[in-house]
Amino acid sequence: MQAFRLQDLPVELERSIFEIAARLDLKTAMNLSLVCRQLKEWIQPLIYEMVTLGTGDTALFLRTMEMLPADFFARSVKRLCLTVSVDPNDAQRILRSCTGISNLACWVDFLGQFPLTPSTPFRELLHPLPLRRLSIEAAHFQTLSFPECAWIHSLTYLDLVFWKEDSLLIRELRFLPALTHLALLLQHSSIETSALAYILSILPSLQILCLVTDEDDLERYEQGTRLVDPRVVCLPHPESVLDWEAPYRGRPDMWSQAEEIIEQRQLAANRVRNRFSGLKIASTQCYNRWRNDGTLNTNWLNRTHNHFDL
Secondary structure (H helix, E strand, O other): OOOOOHHHHHHHHEEEHHHHHHOOOOOHHHHHOOOOOOHHHHHHHHOEEEEEEEEOHHHHHHHHHHHHOOOHHHHOEEEEEEEOOHHHHHHHHHHHHOOOOOOOOOOOOOOOOOOOOOHHHHHHHOOOOOOOEEEEHHHHHHOOOOHHOOOOOOOOOOEEOOOOOOOOOOOOHHHHOOOEEEEEEEOOOOOOOHHHHHHHHHOOOOEEEEEEOOHHHHHHHHHHHHHOOOOEEEOOOOOOHHHHHHHHHOOOOOOHHHHHHHHHHHHHHHHHHHHHHHHHHHHHHHHHHHHOOOOOOOOHHHHHHHHOOO
């Protein structure tokens, strides 16, 4: 039997195979990019499609930025996570180059270094990005100039990280009509249910409001928000970076867990509705029988009672 040669495949299929292999494992991607010029052209953008930076790798990334063409990172980086350990000045340089980001986690403390003015650097860097998902500290979010944000109609996922017990009454959310998923990562000892009700009232597309807290506070949060709205879900704090990367890696994350809870609630609500709908039909039949012949079939009533578990 003649050996199968990969290069005999159509180029599009060959490229897809290599791209799938590269996305499954970063080390594999790095090795493939060294095989030949063609593979480097295909694979190198994928290596930088999702970038997560902290203390140890920011300097290396900045050096790489100097080695590659100026527009490479604007074209390649789609998901960027800047952890709290990234220096604000370095974060500015990175955001100026990575202008094609759709998913951004920016946990850098810009306000701790730069005074808040209309020209505060991070504001002008975030405003033009084509964002669909954003994770940011709450006070930084509230300083943005929303009429200038290019993403107010495209942002569907928002994580607001609270570094302290600030108010949950975040009026700036009204500028995000397309928002479907909102997470509040909290440090609060108590929940302002009126603030939650306000948030739910100003976001017409919201499907899930996720309150994220410490494991020890979870039960108290659940009890305090049980009657607010069925869209409110309480979850424990995940491992931030791993949770951010999970969807890209094909793994479940905070949002998939919250969506599963909402789905279970909807199924339970449907079962209740179906049960009472059946009860209404049975009651109507019983009434019609009584009206027609003036009798009640107690055996039939008992069977109906047991069937609907009344």
